[in-house]
Amino acid sequence: MGHFVAARKVMAWTSERQDPLLPRLFAVVDDVCYLFQGPVRSITSSRQQYGLGKTANEAIIVFPARHLVWVLCGKSAFIVFDGCSSHSTFTGAEERKGRLFPTANSGVKVTSNSELSRVVMSAETLCPQPPPSSPTRRISIVHGPVIVGAGPSGLAVAASLRRLCVPSVILERSDGIADLWSHRMYDRLTLHLPKPFCQLPHLPFPAHFPTYPSKDHFLGYLHAYAHHFSLRPLFGCTVMDARFDPAVSLWRVTAIRRDLSDVPMQALSPSRSSDSLSESSRSTSSVSSETLTEPREPEVVEFLSPWLVVATGENAEPVVPELKGAEGFEGSLLHSSEYKSGVEYEGKRVLVVGCGNSGMEICVDLCEHGAMPFMSVRSGVHILPREMLGTSTFGVAMKLLKWLPTKVVDRFLLIMAKMMIGDTEKYGLKRPKVGPLELKNTTGKTPVLDVGALSLIKDERIKIVSEVESLTSNGAKFVDGEEMAFHAVVFSTGYKSNAPLWLKAISSFHSPAPHSPFPLLPPPRRAPPPTPDSIHLFGRALRSQGHLSHGPEGKPERSFPNGEKGIYFVGFSGKGLLGSSVDAIKTALDTRPARPFLRAEMANGGLTVVDGSTLRADDLHLPLPDGAVSGARLLQHAESEAAARLFGLSLPDPLRSAAFRRVAGGDARSFEEEVIDADSVKRKVREYLLALADDLADDPLVILVLDGSALRVFLDDEDDFAMLAENLFTDLDVDDRGKLSKTEIQDALVLMGVEMGVPTFSEHSDLFSNILRKHGAEGEQQLGQAQFAQLLQLILQDLADGLAEKPVVVIQNLKVVNGSKIKKLLEHKELLDNEMESMFGDWNAHGHGEGNMERLQGLLEAKGSRLGLPPAESNEAVALLYDQIFSEIKEEVIAGEVTRDAFHVVVSDIMEKLVDQLEANPIFTDMGS
């Protein structure tokens, strides 16, 4: 342990082996100390940059304080930049006997081998006092991402991070989780999409939930979810401003935090009990001590973090049109977010403005409560049945989108809708010109999934009226001149995001390159994230708020200026809760190398692509059976041989049977009974292996081999292990009792999960129960943190040994696109010609002229699935791949009228480029559940 020494305006850092009274690395300017320790890699360029002498091998560089700390109030403070984890930690510090010590519970651990590479200190005298009128301001450096919003998206991100042992902070303006769902939705609401599309990552809905869970089911689930992952958002915390500060490469998120001490604890606790859920039965009072000691005055807190997750949703603020005469209307005026049920409207005439899902369902609700609803329709609307072909319409659409372009899926949905619910136009519900999914993608307008409104419209129990022109004292005037009386008006006119109000200056940084205050630091060890600019746009983020410029298709443009880093938009993809889950997992996986040990784990273990190459080697692993054998026996042997070369993996059935069919030829049944003579046995086994290899080459499997090596990474490094054990302990100790029972070791293993090298509990219960029993980890005995760590270490050691002896292979639900399909196509003249002809036909069918390049890109993107590529709309990596390849094609080669030959040349060129790119950099796509 080194020491911080402070004497009035002088502070210094000495490392362990140095005399604390003779600090070596030390500098003071204007009350600010900047101290640097660590290897200087780019010494030559640094010499130039700082004009150092040729013989200099050690340098002290002093920076102005504003680069480092914006405002620091109250006590002294220092910031430790840990070069190992690329994390900064902020702590209060106090001076005792001339030395500066971290204040209690500061959370800073500076150990000698944590490779401290920068130390920055700032003394008390530096801090300007806040102006007396302003609320107290505090700075909080977050050890992980700052998530704005505690709705489903924010919770899903935090949970996904928690599972990876990455901490995060959720800031939430309201008093509880999922405020929209708990306070701004009508009672009769049920989810429109079936269960699998609405559950959040890592915790399925309870089995007893109906296919379409109710609002209360869903809310109960969200509370159980927050509880399960011990998520404790900071409630009453309204973000006013968030901006990226290039000087420190951090996001500065300023929030006002209200005092919530008079809010009933029930509302603050994530473990609100609910009848609909059994998960929440683990009763705890999970109000943290922090909640109990809330400040009285509103407090301004500035959160600093390298990552900002925007999870405030597309429905943050109600949209209410400004109508002439609204002030003079004597009935009640409300937004759909304030409508709870139709009880109070019995016998009343209610005008519902807007025909989205809310408008439609509120009309149904009004009918059911004996009111008379009138629905005002301005533009058109797509109504689709909630289900078709025996499953949900949404599910059908998602399936089809995997294979077909949006326009074709739209055409299909509209044909099905017409067959099932007839022509909706004759009731005054015009269909928009653009199809439902394309409209959703381009404008964000969701199609209506019919849950009963349509038949009420047909029966004229819901009356369709035209666009409202103005309100009168007792009703409304419509654009068609008609005037009617109403008791109430419910604006079901939708919602908008509020991110533009607080997310400042995105895309408008002009500084050429973010200035680094630490030019002497070794470059970060982590490879940059896969996107070129570290801005993670999962979906249609903020499209309608003008934050992003749009391309001609309304797609957000994918180019961003440099400067803003580490920002993630979660839940803006227009794909409902499913979209939130996908975004959340991506965000978590992307930010997870936040922890050094996770980085090590990824480098060591990581994913393995099984592309069948190990099956091609000539020598066999297992001795062949002697003499002639039956076909069935041969197959059995061939399968064992394959498994022996594939980490003991048992291959999916379709793969095995396809290979078997190729070996067996015509009749599989008779082959099993056939006698294979000794000479043919080896040939047949090889045939089987090669058949498997061929299929795997086209469609590789992605597997995770858990052989204990990932676990060793933690076990081999004392610090890493201590950190892991501490995190797990605090995560599990939800009541802050400082004790856990032995049985909770099992929860720790579950929390660690596959990502950290622990197999799933349920599938490998033998392995676990032996080890747990051996260490007596089944009892209720209470363990303190140190004992917990000790026991965990023993158990993980045994687990690692067990796995080393018999690795566990987990097939990941990922598809790898490596270009082999395109390569095959290029090698197969006949198929290639057919494909080219069909593309050339499409090309000609859509006219000529301007924008050939865009047209060709569109055509190839649409054909992507035939080439083995996932749709570009659904996969950012694919979209980037196309963009990159098309940027290399010269405009003139496809200018004007394109001949067949020229078309063939260009398209083959593109295909070859695709192969090159994909072979070097395969694309992984999530196949969902």
Ligand SMILES: NC(=O)C1=CN([C@@H]2O[C@H](COP(=O)(O)OP(=O)(O)OC[C@H]3O[C@@H](n4cnc5c(N)ncnc54)[C@H](OP(=O)(O)O)[C@@H]3O)[C@@H](O)[C@H]2O)C=CC1
């Ligand atoms: N059970 C469920 O799962 C439910 C889901 N939802 C979802 O919640 C989100 C919000 O839905 P919702 O609240 O219905 O909002 P939407 O944005 O989907 O619909 C708003 C409606 O209001 C109309 N509108 C807007 N401004 C005016 C105006 N000045 N005059 C007349 N009409 C106007 C729009 O028509 P125009 O095209 O003319 O602008 C549109 O029909 C959607 O994603 C929806 O699918 C909603 C309810 C239930």
Ligand SMILES: O=C(O)C(=O)Cc1c[nH]c2ccccc12
């Ligand atoms: O998010 C909503 O509002 C839904 O009702 C689900 C939904 C999201 N995107 C869609 C596209 C087609 C059909 C339903 C949805």
